[in-house]
Amino acid sequence: MKLSYFPIENHMGDYFCEICEEEFNPELTFYHCRECMQSIHTACAPSILRYETYAVYGGVHRYVNVKFGGTYNNTEVHPHPLSFDQGVESDGQCGKCGRSLHCKMIFKCLTCEFVICYDCMERLCKESKVTDHPR
Known part of the structure; x- marks a missing residue:
């Protein structure tokens, strides 16, 4: 995921965080993956990104949409x-x-x-x- 500072080109509709499922303003910084077209708040990123750096059984995707x-x-x-x-x-x-x-x-x-x-x-x-x- 890369840090984005502007709305993503060709993105239709509202922006929702994949972690907390809350809407966010794309004019503010957020993380975005162009491959899977998912975005997350910068505030939600530390837990999920830190967890992804470790080779843990099941991976972080087992807990997507869980409110930490x-x-x-x-x-x-x-x-x-x-x-x-x-x-x-x-x-x-x-x-x-x-x-x-x-x-x-x-x-x-x-x-x-x-x-x-x-x-x-x-x-x-x-x-x-x-x-x-x-x-």
């Missing part, structure tokens, strides 16, 4: 709200499988220090038969 930083509330899984985000080095290891969370998609507790990787959260929701698992 959104919260998941389900007391059957964890008593506090969990934030969906990209793991950083200081997040340590998954509380369930023990794998490093650095550059992985994770759920992080906003109250205590609980962190869990996306795959373990998905399994945990299936095991506890939670019907509103984060997908």
Whole structure:
């Protein structure tokens, strides 16, 4: 993706961010891929672009249109709200499988220090038969 400073030539219609799905003003800077004709806000770019630099199973496209930083509330899984985000080095290891969370998609507790990787959260929701698992 390249940083664009002007509307894209031959672009029809409104501009929407592929990450947060919100409309944006093409007169302001944004990232755009001419190959796939997708655009993203500069504010949404750091998480997605940083994640793409790592060879992680499933790649970033598994999480397109997911609002990073959104919260998941389900007391059957964890008593506090969990934030969906990209793991950083200081997040340590998954509380369930023990794998490093650095550059992985994770759920992080906003109250205590609980962190869990996306795959373990998905399994945990299936095991506890939670019907509103984060997908």
